[in-house]
Amino acid sequence: MAEVDETEIIMNYHGDFSKLDQKASRYPYCIVWTPIPILSWVLPFIGHMGICTSSGIIRDFAGSYFVSEDNMGFGRPTKYWKLDVDKVCGNGAATWDKAVHDASEEYKCRPHNLCLDNCHSHVAMALNLMHYDNSTSWNMVNLCALSLIRGKHVNWAAFLKTWLPFFMLCGVLGTFILTFNLQ
Numbered sequence: 704m705a706e707v708d709e710t711e712i713i714m715n716y717h718g719d720f721s722k723l724d725q726k727a728s729r730y731p732y733c734i735v736w737t738p739i740p741i742l743s744w745v746l747p748f749i750g751h752m753g754i755c756t757s758s759g760i761i762r763d764f765a766g767s768y769f770v771s772e773d774n775m776g777f778g779r780p781t782k783y784w785k786l787d788v789d790k791v792c793g794n795g796a797a798t799w800d801k802a803v804h805d806a807s808e809e810y811k812c813r814p815h816n817l818c819l820d821n822c823h824s825h826v827a828m829a830l831n832l833m834h835y836d837n838s839t840s841w842n843m844v845n846l847c848a849l850s851l852i853r854g855k856h857v858n859w860a861a862f863l864k865t866w867l868p869f870f871m872l873c874g875v876l877g878t879f880i881l882t883f884n885l886q
Contacts, residue, residue, distance in 0.1 A: 723783070728761060728779050728780060729755075729758070729759030730785075731759040732755065732785065732786050732787075732799065733754075733755045733784060733785050733786065734752060734754050734755075734783070734784045734850055734854075735752070735754075735755060735761055735775070735780035736751065736752050736780060736781065736784075737751050737780050737782075738750045738864060739751050739777050740777070743865070743869075744868035744872055745872065747865060747866060747868075747869040748847060748848075749847065750777075751763065751775060751776050751777045752826050753775055753825075754803055754806075754826045754829050754830075755803075756799070756803050757788070757796040757799050757800050760772060761780070762807045762825075762829075763776060763822050764810045764813075764815065764821065764822045764824070764825035765815075766815050767813070767814040768813065769811065769815075770807040779857075780857060780861075781862070781864050781865050782856055782865065783855060784849070784850050784853050784855070786835065790835055790836045791833045792834035799833055801832075802832035802833035803829045805829075805832055806825055806826075807829075809828060810824075810825045810828070823842075823843030824843050826841075826846055828841075830846075
């Protein structure tokens with residue numbers, strides 16, 4: 704069986720290359736996502752989100768007063784959304800990295816709140832600080848929707864990790880409903 708190379712090379716508009724390395728969990732200029740057990744099984748569009756630096760290091764608000772580096776709170780990313788560094792207002796990579804750093808430093812001083820101030824809010828702050836796509840109105844709702852629509856699964860196993868529990872739960876629930884409705 705041939706070995707699959709899990710490194711994807713993407714050429715950006717400036718002609719330099721950004722490497723996505725799934726084995727090392729390196730996703731430069733990406734927003735990454737992973738499911739939260741039980742919660743994502745019921746609502747598969749809700750999960751844990753982080754933002755990567757220009758070198759692909761993942762930063763995520765994993766809990767109160769804690770922003771992890773390269774160790775996402777709920778495991779390795781299952782989805783990524785590649786962003787365009789040319790849509791950053793300023794000096795591309797330097798502005799991107801500064802915004803990710805500044806958002807991470809701010810969130811090291813905040814308590815985590817599952818509904819109001821969470822990992823999605825951390826990513827939104829980074830995008831707002833860099834004025835990504837000339838916008839300062841990034842928030843957890845539009846990030847959730849856009850990552851669902853624009854995010855790509857890392858591989859088939861990641862797709863199954865994201866969706867299989869939901870489909871199994873739907874199957875069990877459907878079987879349960881049909882069993883009691885047919886009697």
